Amino acid sequence: MLTRPLTDLETFVDSLKAVAESSRMRILFLLSRGDLTVSDLTEILNQSQPRVSRHLKLLLDESLIGRYQEGSWAYFHLSDQTFERELVSGLIARIDTSQSPVDRDLERLEAVKRRRQERAASYFESNAASWDRIRSLHVPEEAVERSIVGLVGEKPFRSMLDLGTGTGRMLEILSPFYQHGIGVDMSREMLAIARAKLDDAGITNAQVRQGDIYAPPAERDQFDLVTIHQVLHYLDQPGRAIAEAGRVLRPSGRLLIVDFAPHEMEFLRDEHAHVRLGFTERQIADWLEEASLDLETTLEFEPQGIAGENLTVKLWLARDRRLLIADSIESRHQDTELSA
Secondary structure: OOOOOOOOHHHHHHHHHHHOOHHHHHHHHHHOOOOEEHHHHHHHHOOOHHHHHHHHHHHHHOOOEEEEEEOOEEEEEEOOOHHHHHHHHHHHOOOOOOOOOHHHHHHHHHHHHHHHHHHHHHHHHHHHHHHHHHHOOEOOHHHHHHHHHHHHOOOOEEEEEEEOOOOOHHHHHOOOOEEEEEEEEOOHHHHHHHHHHHHHOOOOOEEEEEOEOOEOOOOOOOEEEEEEEOOHHHOOOHHHHHHHHHHHEEEEEEEEEEEEOOOOOHHHHHHHOOOOOOOOHHHHHHHHHHOOEEEEEEEEEOOOOOOOOOEOEEEEEEEEOHHHHHHHHHHHHHHHHHHO
């Protein structure tokens, strides 16, 4: 069961003071529907940029929202900290969305999201042919996704990080299980697609951010689940990415990797920037060991077709071993007491 966070009285009062203004509550309400820029908020609220920026600074000072840079754009989002996020969520849940000015804010927000989706659709269509060719070589993604949900979605958990999020598909299919999800990708075009798809699916508990998979914008011991879905084969240092995943996992947190088994399709290297032509069990096991992660489950999805002309998809689920060791020690201690 997830415990409810506590804070000291003064911090609680300061947070309440910060939200006790209609424009700032409107901003928090809008950010609960997804990450937005200053320009987005200026357009939606119909206020000047300096005024919106002042409100944002007050909310930032109280850690009620966060900010990250993506190229020349700055995006704002609800706080990643559990207390602040739960406080804001509890307040905005009581807002009547049918009343002015919130109803008008939602209309303008939808217009902003439509423009995002149109830009994302244009980029997606221009690259869809190459992606479709690769997808045709391996097992349908639905089968892999069902297994992912079956393995990961046993019970709710706090936080998820998707490294190399691409279109945000992992954030989408696992959204019913996590409280807060973050996707990281270097490509602004892919992030635009991910935002549009999350908006279209009505997912408000996940955000995507620009960042390096070798140095994700995340603190140590922050996430219960990290996913690396069809990303490692693009990297020249896959072990380094796995090490970073291990660094940001909480004790007993899980790492899910989906990628290809070894193959000889050189055109993927030449035409689609694949650096690695799949991975052996030994490679993945060694990298997990170096990251202090224990491999728990391996699944293989082999497509039908002519041998050598299709790709086998592999799934590896590993767990941070720190809490498992603590649990083992505690269990042995309890056994000793019972036998005494």
